[in-house]
Amino acid sequence: MVKLLAVKGVFLSGVLRGGNRYLFDFPLFRGENASLVGKLFWGTVHPARVRGCSRLGWDASMKAGKQTTLQVDATVTGIGVHSGLPVTLTIHPADADTGIVFLRTGIEGSPDREIRADVRAVTATEFATVLGDREGPLCSTAEHVLAALSGLGVDNAMIEIDGPEVPIMDGSAEPFVAAIEQAGIVTLNATRRFIQVLKPVRVARDASFGELRPYSQGFRVEIEIDFDNPLIGRQALSLDVTPESFRRDIARARTFGFMRDVSKLWSAGYALGATFENTLVITDNRVLNPDGLRFADEFVRHKALDAIGDLALAGAPLLGAYRSVRGGHKLNHAVLCALMADPTAWTVVEAGRPVRRPRGHAEITAMAPAFGPDVS
Numbered sequence: 001m002v003k004l005l006a007v008k009g010v011f012l013s014g015v016l017r018g019g020n021r022y023l024f025d026f027p028l029f030r031g032e033n034a035s036l037v038g039k040l041f042w043g044t045v046h047p048a049r050v051r052g053c054s055r056l057g058w059d060a061s062m063k064a065g066k067q068t069t070l071q072v073d074a075t076v077t078g079i080g081v082h083s084g085l086p087v088t089l090t091i092h093p094a095d096a097d098t099g100i101v102f103l104r105t106g107i108e109g110s111p112d113r114e115i116r117a118d119v120r121a122v123t124a125t126e127f128a129t130v131l132g133d134r135e136g137p138l139c140s141t142a143e144h145v146l147a148a149l150s151g152l153g154v155d156n157a158m159i160e161i162d163g164p165e166v167p168i169m170d171g172s173a174e175p176f177v178a179a180i181e182q183a184g185i186v187t188l189n190a191t192r193r194f195i196q197v198l199k200p201v202r203v204a205r206d207a208s209f210g211e212l213r214p215y216s217q218g219f220r221v222e223i224e225i226d227f228d229n230p231l232i233g234r235q236a237l238s239l240d241v242t243p244e245s246f247r248r249d250i251a252r253a254r255t256f257g258f259m260r261d262v263s264k265l266w267s268a269g270y271a272l273g274a275t276f277e278n279t280l281v282i283t284d285n286r287v288l289n290p291d292g293l294r295f296a297d298e299f300v301r302h303k304a305l306d307a308i309g310d311l312a313l314a315g316a317p318l319l320g321a322y323r324s325v326r327g328g329h330k331l332n333h334a335v336l337c338a339l340m341a342d343p344t345a346w347t348v349v350e351a352g353r354p355v356r357r358p359r360g361h362a363e364i365t366a367m368a369p370a371f372g373p374d375v376s
């Protein structure tokens with residue numbers, strides 16, 4: 001049916017928070033936080049009230065080329081990995097063409113604030129992807145929940161959080177995937193739109209580079225990391241991203257950090273919530289977490305997860321391949337900005353036919369390029 005979508009397996013854009021090394025500190029070792037951490041670690045996925053209407057699987061939705069949203073609310077609670085503070089996150093269903101929107105509640109003395117998950121809303125990429133507006137940062141560590149939504153093919157949702165940071169849960173996207181799947185995904189009566197990469201766009205920084213290029217089979221990630229650490233070393237992962245591959249190969253991979261960086265992070269006010277239950281902690285040659293790794297190459301898989309999340313900030317699923325070598329959040333963001341800044345490098349397509357863009361501007365204004373040349 002839809003020409004473009006007839007291509008098998010596409011669609012996820014994602015958030016790849018690919019590049020930067022997540023460096024955390026580990027309050028687990030700090031007595032004053034031990035009891036709080038003990039209570040909150042893992043976080044909780046709350047049972048959703050699922051009504052009796054039928055659900056469509058992702059595959060059916062995607063083949064139909066229709067937009068999707070959640071059937072009912074999906075709620076998780078946990079702590080922010082950097083702030084260490086408890087936070088409740090609820091993913092609400094949203095109408096077609098809403099995209100993914102964050103709603104920050106609970107701001108003392110201020111009204112609730114809303115911000116679209118869009119590359120133009122990124123205010124920081126140092127230790128996590130932070131979204132904000134003119135009034136300041138609004139939502140930190142957005143990448144894992146964005147990866148889950150993107151990975152599962154959810155086009156529209158409102159993510160309500162009552163704190164400044166998305167809960168870290170177990171350090172992966174799995175708890176968000178579980179909550180979303182428990183709530184159910186339904187199709188909407190609106191055609192899905194994609195951002196199709198038309199020509200390669202590349203950003204190089206020192207020994208790192210990232211590139212988006214055309215890819216006719218859907219959305220693909222090719223991630224390579226090379227750490228001067230015998231436990232990690234060089235790892236590479238190439239994958240066509242589909243809900244199945246995301247669930248199976250990416251979603252469970254956890255964030256990681258180096259023990260040696262702990263004190264530096266603490267003194268900078270980061271990673272105050274990191275524990276063995278939400279971060280892989282590495283010394284020079286071993287993983288300190290008692291249960292070890294979930295995958296032998298969990299590190300590069302998490303980089304892929306991050307990249308899928310960061311690229312979800314394109315605002316629509318990407319049709320293209322993303323290659324990242326020694327990258328991170330900053331690089332993912334720079335490549336996406338470079339793509340958006342070149343109107344000849346991408347176009348918006350929906351269910352098999354291009355959306356006309358008069359004079360180089362997207363018909364969908366939310367996706368219109370708004371970047372200066374300095375981003376690359």
Ligand SMILES: [Zn+2]
Nearest residue numbers: 017143255306
């Ligand atoms: Zn991550």
